[in-house]
Amino acid sequence: MKDMVVMVKDFSKQYGGVTAVDGISFTVKEGEIFALLGPNGAGKTSTLECLEGIRKQDGGTIRILDVDPAAEPGKLPQLVGVQLQQAALPATIKVEEAIKLFSAYHGIKPRFDLLERLGLQDKMQQTYQSLSTGQKRRLALALAVAHNPKLVILDEPTAGLDVQSRVTLHQVLRELRDAGTTIILSTHDMAEVESLADRVAIMLKGKIVASGTPRELTATGNGLTKISVRATGQSLLQNGFAGVVKATVQDDYRIYYSSDPGAAVCEIIARINEAGEELEDLRVERPSLEERFLELTQEVH
Numbered sequence: 422m423k424d425m426v427v428m429v430k431d432f433s434k435q436y437g438g439v440t441a442v443d444g445i446s447f448t449v450k451e452g453e454i455f456a457l458l459g460p461n462g463a464g465k466t467s468t469l470e471c472l473e474g475i476r477k478q479d480g481g482t483i484r485i486l487d488v489d490p491a492a493e494p495g496k497l498p499q500l501v502g503v504q505l506q507q508a509a510l511p512a513t514i515k516v517e518e519a520i521k522l523f524s525a526y527h528g529i530k531p532r533f534d535l536l537e538r539l540g541l542q543d544k545m546q547q548t549y550q551s552l553s554t555g556q557k558r559r560l561a562l563a564l565a566v567a568h569n570p571k572l573v574i575l576d577e578p579t580a581g582l583d584v585q586s587r588v589t590l591h592q593v594l595r596e597l598r599d600a601g602t603t604i605i606l607s608t609h610d611m612a613e614v615e616s617l618a619d620r621v622a623i624m625l626k627g628k629i630v631a632s633g634t635p636r637e638l639t640a641t642g643n644g645l646t647k648i649s650v651r652a653t654g655q656s657l658l659q660n661g662f663a664g665v666v667k668a669t670v671q672d673d674y675r676i677y678y679s680s681d682p683g684a685a686v687c688e689i690i691a692r693i694n695e696a697g698e699e700l701e702d703l704r705v706e707r708p709s710l711e712e713r714f715l716e717l718t719q720e721v722h
């Protein structure tokens with residue numbers, strides 16, 4: 422069985438009178454990409470900062486590989502790689518100097534290979550302030566993972582990145598995961614979670630309102646599959662297909678939301694054939710995380 426890398430139990434965090442995190446619990450296993458997904462103010466950053474030992478929790482237990490971050494912060498830097506926020510490096514430090522500095526801190530050889538992997542090999546002599554947002558984030562990731570930490574914590578690693586930088590960053594994160602690194606990240610982006618995360622916890626107003634694999638989360642809730650179909654005749658205008666609870670028309674398409682999509686698709690095709698019509702297009706989309714997220718948000722409000 423894989424080792425538990427992170428254990429969070431009944432964790433809470435307040436700022437003055439504001440409860441930012443309200444008694445959440447989760448665990449993360451070795452070699453998992455775990456996402457905290459939630460809107461602004463949900464408590465994601467507060468959670469990550471307590472895991473990093475930057476802030477102290479007000480209640481509950483946090484353990485990272487059996488270390489209590491609040492009690493033994495000195496043990497964390499070797500175990501945990503943290504992606505620095507934008508302003509954390511001096512404006513005039515060069516990329517090469519930053520890599521050397523961090524490598525010296527961890528007592529390792531400079532990892533210039535990571536710069537190449539992250540497309541920064543031509544930027545070695547550029548100052549930090551002259552890098553674009555995407556380049557700064559890629560450098561921050563290189564600095565976070567250079568010493569092969571067991572856990573990497575990333576706060577919205579792809580926010581504001583273009584598609585290419587985002588794809589590269591996702592690839593690097595998957596490679597790290599496949600090599601056994603555990604990754605916790607926060608994000609607003611549901612598509613990112615669906616394509617990248619092994620497990621996700623949805624946070625709303627300081628609580629975890631749902632958790633599981635992205636597939637498990639989309640299978641809960643109303644779980645309706647969307648079937649969009651276009652045919653040459655009028656036979657589809659009459660509904661009555663298996664498990665369909667809602668039907669609409671959009672452009673030339675009839676759209677059905679069904680709890681039994683396999684049977685519904687068979688019946689739709691049979692109806693078109695019986696009517697002697699032609700099937701022009703058929704699309705089946707399983708419920709998305711976005712739909713589940715919106716459902717949950719409405720439940721909480």
Ligand SMILES: Nc1ncnc2c1ncn2[C@@H]1O[C@H](COP(=O)(O)OP(=O)(O)OP(=O)(O)O)[C@@H](O)[C@H]1O
Nearest residue numbers: 436439440441459460461462463464465466467468
């Ligand atoms: N230093 C602070 N002082 C006072 N309140 C804070 C502080 N940091 C966060 N909060 C409050 O705690 C709540 C949770 O904030 P947090 O930054 O953890 O959420 P988040 O999910 O990371 O949001 P975002 O996606 O906007 O970064 C918010 O209501 C926020 O205003």
